[in-house]
Amino acid sequence: MIRVVLADDHAGVLAELREQLYKVFEIVGAVEDGKQAVEAVLRLDPDVLVLDICMPVMNGFQASARLRGLKCRTKIVILTTYEDDEYMDLAFSSGANAYVTKRHFTTDLLTAIHEVLNGNTLFKSPSLRGLGLPRRLTILENH
DSSP: OOEEEEEOSOHHHHHHHHHHHTTTSEEEEEESSHHHHHHHHHHHOOSEEEEOSSOSSSOHHHHHHHHHHTTOOOEEEEEESOOSHHHHHHHHHTTOSEEEEGGGHHHHHHHHHHHHHTTOSSEEOGGGTTSOOOTTOSOOOOO
16 A cells, blocks of 8 residues: 655644545555654655645655655645745656645646656646646646
């Protein structure tokens, strides 16, 4: 079974994510800041980390960059309220594999997780198709 760690500083969001994902994936951890997310990934070696951007101690960009610097195999799916090019560019530049908005997580998150696990290096939430490509990327998705 696919192992997932969830990272968001809002308990309500963590509860919603668990409810959405537990039937399909094994939720092996849920943490409330970026530093805890890095520690959980290093300790639990999940297949996927679902990571918020705005969190205390270490934000999602910093956590993603730290994990990529450590050469972790875990795929990183950013889940955020931000729906603009700048944040998407920062997410992918920091090492994230997918970018999904919280507004559409019930329809887009499962797809994003499956896409990155199937080798899609960079996946943008379908709800963001109107936004341009992140500035330093040339390929965004397989479909």
